[in-house]
Amino acid sequence: MESLTIILTFLLSLFLIFKLLPNKKSDPSKPLNLIPGPKRLPVIGNLHLLAGNTPPHHVFRKLSAQYGPLMRIQLGGLPYLIVSTVEVAKEVLRTHDLAFSNRPPGLAAEAFSYNYTGVGFAPYGEPWRVLKKLCTVELLSMKRVRSFRHVRQEETENLVRFITAAAGDGAAVDLSEKVHLLAYDIVTRASVGATTKDRLKVMHITRGLGNFGAGFNAADLYPSVKVLPFLTGIQFKIEKMHREMDGMFQEIIAEARAAEKDDGFEDLLGILLKCQAEGSEMAITDDDIKAVMLDMFLAGSETSAAVIEWAMSEMVKNPVTLKKAQEEVRKVFDKTGRVDEERIHELEYLPLAIKETLRIHPPLPFMMPRLNSSKCTLNGYEIPSNTRLIVHAWALGRDPQYWPDAEQFIPERFQASTIDYKGNDFQYLPFGSGRRLCPGMNFGVANSDLALATLLYHFDWEMPRGLRNQDLDMVEDFAITVRRKNPLILVPTLKRPLNVGK
Template sequence: MLFILFFVAILTVFFLRQNHRKNEPFHPPPGPKGLPFIGNLHQFDASKPHVYFTELGKIHGPIFSLRFGSKQVVVVQSAKLAKEVLQTQDRNFCGRPSMVGIQKLSYNGLDIAFAPYGEYQKKIKKISVVHLFSSKRVESFAPIREEEVSRMIEKISFLSSTSQIINLSDLLSSFARSNICRVAFGKRYKDDEGSSSKFDSLIREAEALFTSLFISDYFPYFGWLDKLTGQFSRLEKTCKDLDDFYEEIINDHLEPNKSNSEREDIVDVLLQLMKDRSLELTLDHVKAVLMIIFIAGADTSSAMVIWTMTELMKNPHSMKKVQDELREAIQNKVSINNNDLVKLEYFKAVVKETFRLQPATPLLVVHETIRKSTIEGYDILPKTLVYVNAWAIGRDPNSWKEPENFMPERFLGSSIDFKGNDFELIPFGAGRRICPGMNLGVASYELALANLLYYFDWELPSGLRKEDIDIDPLPGITMHKKNPLCLLAKKTNIYNYMIS
């Protein structure tokens, strides 16, 4: 009986598709030929998807389509098409797919990033913009940022006094985690040696699961394979452990005798909103928002600092220029804050140039079409996955001169910014799905970077040349440098003067 029902269902889908093809001419974007059933999955390079898509673009043009199992995929990679997707037709393209890992980790789409587009999503996004990451809130977190940066600088200073090679990637990662934990729930959750705590490994596992391949997503009839491979139980276990962890944080905050912390953290704000009943928030909503803050908020800033230091080490002329500017502008100040950086033109240009060449999330976060749309005469069906390749757009020779070269000078006197209005530079996306944590992320990134450049001169370990520094990425939503950046730090006179 089950077999007959299955057979009838397949036939119905087949005839509906035939009908659709006969009645409406369908003109999809061009793309590589795939195999029956699996589509283009066998050709896909999951280790560097942004590079793989860029290469395909050279053959098929700035918009092309692929098929991953049962999912239609469209990739766009020019400023003009990004504008079409993220601004002109934003309403059609602002959905997010409901994939197995994402659904479970986001408490069935209760968070900001994966809530299906609609009333709830609009409200929670507004809350994030107005209450969680507003400029005022970012300013109120400044003492946390500054304290965490100072801790990092002290560690570097200690390592530099003993001429040890410094693993900057580890240090930055540790800084960013502590910073976001204190912003989100008022505690550092790191042991004193800076080694990974249980929470760190849980978040890393959650990050991996967000981008892991679940067979059920692409081959719905073969979901049972995810059980066999252990993917489902891995997901269940991580979600359960994280849920316990969030429960503990929330209970701490609900404790009537909770000592009044110096400033409101994000859990405080969410619990207050829950009490006010301005939106029907439950504890699951709070946990889902915490989850996305940890996934989206910690690693992005630290990855950006590492990419900037990598580019500066490879381009000593730019390194000298940015250090000279910083040291001249911030003479003899005991500590640097974000306000000191506002007028530093070259520093700001270095930041933009790194966003252009090494955007932390090179494919943004995958979008999904809500309804049938047409772009440049090509038809795109509802529920198509859409990748906007910000990495390729940043290197498009139609938008940039000498696009592969790190040249901050290109931004001097230019009005191009990364805030979502200039589509040739979109490291935070644009439109309805633009990153709400942009101000917070940039503040942490710039403060950590400025301190590293101000207090220390940086050298490569002996025997290494600048050409030896690789720029290979690790796979994942956030693009990290695959091999850690390891350097020697020399304290400058400024540092010695400050601590004397």
């Protein structure tokens, strides 16, 4: 009965879309219609190609192999361009970086970024430049990231205590859940100075936002049908979640203003409130602060957790790699009996494994969508202004032209490589590139480095009884970030007890 209701609602929505959409015939002379792409159906365009269980980034990669490095795809009422090769990505992100520095509008993005005031969704312009400068210089500089070292240390040690308590008699643990909680706790403490009572609510809201971004929701794909947000119910869901999030953030801000802190620790909220009180290059409102906080929770926690989760998955599935990383970590940290960031730089192999994880499992398989502000030419085609474009980072990281054995997890491929995270090598864009390069890159990498070193140092890791390492499934769950579809369940054996006194 429930499935029948869903089908009837879908058919009704389609009927209304047919009636409400302007009747425009495809004009083959228009520039976008000259770009290769799969055949489009009336009204839905190519949405039918995304039906089923195959994640969109897999679908688009397969289609791009058929239609070329710059592909036109029609998602409902909107044309998108999908960029899947290094050469065209370079045109977008270097030659036309300024033109493609804007973001397309969206219902969820507008609401949750407080009318596009956060770093991630703000339109390119002076307010965004000031905010980006504030983030890179004040909030997320290397100096500031280092100041959060004790937060990372304490939270990873708390994780070790939990796993140690849960690991008796060969018991398995849900490592996915634990690393996500770890990431949220680190981000929360760095952002607001404490793990607030709303810790689980923050997780709930952040994951809910990720799901909004995953579904290519109909209201965004048919912007000319103004009643669609209400017909689909998406408007009410967004408003409900926004009220919940806004109330939580307002309460946190009020508590921070009322608190008298003298512990010498400066969290991100405190810095923002100080800039607000003292004045800066632009007036900072409470909504601006909330938008930046949401950027931190959304980008800082989900991405770090995904990297840790996939790195552990790949190493467990490849025991030789796991052993090599583990032996190195223990060789370095057995000198003190404790994993700490002072000696992380002595590791050589684990950073290679993290780089390889980011190649094969970039947290954002599609770089955030872009919208060009002026007409330009890509791959020989004229691109009108206000065209939506997606750079397919997941496909670039698996391009066999640049990555031999591209589907294999081989950390050694980075051993003599100069490729880094800064977005100058277009076959490797885990944090984006150009003006929209992620300002939280250093923060995310620091969180992943320490957490992985800690997990490898203290514990041996095995599959649950009856399962082989090579049987570990790697099925993806597509949202804004790509997580494991099924939790990573492993059996830890304590090998190096926690000794914080050394």
